[in-house]
Amino acid sequence: MSSLSPLNRPNNTHRKPDWLTMLPSDDAKLWDDFRGGNEQAFTRIFLTHYDALFSYGLKLAADEELVKDCIQTLFQKLWRRRDGLGPVALIKPYLYKALRRTIGDETKLLRRHRLLLPAYSDEFDITYSHEDFLVAQQYSQEQSGRLLAVLNRLSRRQREAIYLKFFDGFSYEKISEIMGLNLQSVRNLVHQALKALKKALLLSLLVLYYT
Incomplete structure (x- = not known):
């Protein structure tokens, strides 16, 4: 499997490769292609969902490097274990659940090694700001x-x-x-x-x- 670092994602100003536009949009079919070892399908899943996963991950952990590492870990595990994965009708919620679990496991491990940190909880401390909560213009x-x-x-x-x-x-x-x-x-x-x-x-x- 080739590296899937977010730094390697194509610039949005460039035309997408033909295989990105030709692959079926149906999640179930795309997932089955990935489970069958299709690297293009796997890469498409990564590219399609990376930004949303990163935003959600930042809400859970507020640590960019930790979130990037967890996303990388998640996709590496998915690729290694693809043969044992079941069918998925909708990919995005599946990935969100998996990333939530990955970040939780990693956070728990970090807290175990940093004795001053509080005990792990599966309730993440999401905080909102003006940047991600755009209130309608009629509000002051x-x-x-x-x-x-x-x-x-x-x-x-x-x-x-x-x-x-x-x-x-x-x-x-x-x-x-x-x-x-x-x-x-x-x-x-x-x-x-x-x-x-x-x-x-x-x-x-x-x-x-x-x-």
């Missing part, structure tokens, strides 16, 4: 700040569920698989988070109206 900077403050006061699992639902567009079912929670728990997490956000927005609008 103060209103945007209020929403971001509320987002970052949500529980860790609520923040992750909101990210997966509204930033990556996953269904509740896929979020359930990625986070390892039952479906109703995921629905409850998102519902309670949205209630808090709506309350903050309403309060912000009331303050704006009466000032």
Whole structure:
């Protein structure tokens, strides 16, 4: 298998190789091709999902080098173990779940060797910022700040569920698989988070109206 470092990804300004556009877009077929040893299919999966995986990984770990290493480790394992992998209907949520587990394992290992770090938890500490939470233009900077403050006061699992639902567009079912929670728990997490956000927005609008 050739190196899949993100530094080797083609420049977006260049025309994509013919094989990238000719391969079928169907995830199940692409995955089966990869399982069969097709390196082009494998590379296409990597190139297609790298940026999204990197963004999600940064939310989980906030360490660029760690996230890059974990993505590299994940894809190396996938290639080595391709013969034993089962069929996959949707590749993106499968990779998210696998990366979440990889980062969790690596974080647990690092914390074990750094005695001052807290015990490992599978609830990642996602934090939002103005850069990745673009509030609609009709909201003032103060209103945007209020929403971001509320987002970052949500529980860790609520923040992750909101990210997966509204930033990556996953269904509740896929979020359930990625986070390892039952479906109703995921629905409850998102519902309670949205209630808090709506309350903050309403309060912000009331303050704006009466000032």
